[in-house]
Amino acid sequence: MTASYATTATPIGPFTAVVDGDGAVLASGWTADPEDLCTLVHASLRPSALEQRTELGAVSRAVADYHRGDLTCIDSIAVRQHSGEFLEAAWEVLRKVPPGEPVTYTEFAALSGRPAAVRGAASACARNAAALFVPCHRVVRVGGALGGFRWGLPAKRWLLSHEETAR
Numbered sequence: 001m002t003a004s005y006a007t008t009a010t011p012i013g014p015f016t017a018v019v020d021g022d023g024a025v026l027a028s029g030w031t032a033d034p035e036d037l038c039t040l041v042h043a044s045l046r047p048s049a050l051e052q053r054t055e056l057g058a059v060s061r062a063v064a065d066y067h068r069g070d071l072t073c074i075d076s077i078a079v080r081q082h083s084g085e086f087l088e089a090a091w092e093v094l095r096k097v098p099p100g101e102p103v104t105y106t107e108f109a110a111l112s113g114r115p116a117a118v119r120g121a122a123s124a125c126a127r128n129a130a131a132l133f134v135p136c137h138r139v140v141r142v143g144g145a146l147g148g149f150r151w152g153l154p155a156k157r158w159l160l161s162h163e164e165t166a167r
Contacts, residue, residue: 003047005034006056010067012155015132017059018050024078025059027129030151040129042082066132069166071099079130089113090124097138100167102160104142126150138163 003026007016014032017025018041026045027037034050041047055061058077065073081091090112097103103111109121125136131151137159141147149156 001047002049002051003038004051004053004056005037006053006060007032007034008055008060008063010063012067012151012158015063015067017056017063018047019056019059020045020047020080022078022080023057023059024080025130025133026080028063028133029131030155037129040127042129044082045080063132067162069162071163071166074133074135077133079133081129081134083127086112086114086117086120087124087127090121091128091130091134094124094128094134094136094138097135099135099138099163102138102140105139105147106142108139122147135159 003018003020005016005018007014013030015030016032016034016037017028018034018037020026026041029037031037038046062073062077093112105118105121109115109118112121114120125139128134128136137149137156146153146156
């Protein structure tokens with residue numbers, strides 16, 4: 001399968017999204033390297049080729065609009081990820097965490113239906129290929145410490161601050 005990608009300039013740095021033929025986001029993040037993003041995609045969905053585009057329609061508009069302050073524009077963008085039952089359910093839960101209202105890993109585990117699976121919740125964040133559209137940046141440690149973020153803690157800090165001030 002050939003997937004398309006486009007890179008958009010953002011206040012945090014370049015943001016690249018990789019989409020399948022239906023326009024669903026397979027992978028995304030604050031990088032200009034689409035090949036690196038493709039390594040995050042489950043093998044059953046991983047594209048065999050990439051085609052660069054100047055923009056990806058609704059996906060590119062949502063990236064730009066989100067960074068300008070429209071925090072809910074990412075909610076309607078289709079995402080396609082594959083893994084086990086818990087991770088897929090956890091990624092859906094992440095899409096329902098309201099902007100500006102981060103949850104702890106413990107709260108995220110409970111929302112995902114497995115209160116004791118705090119490490120599993122952290123794994124769902126770490127294995128999320130579709131950053132921004134599956135907003136794993138909205139999960140923090142107990143006490144508000146940032147925890148980890150594939151795209152760096154300065155990016156996570158910016159996103160959380162952006163969501164707090166733009167609400």
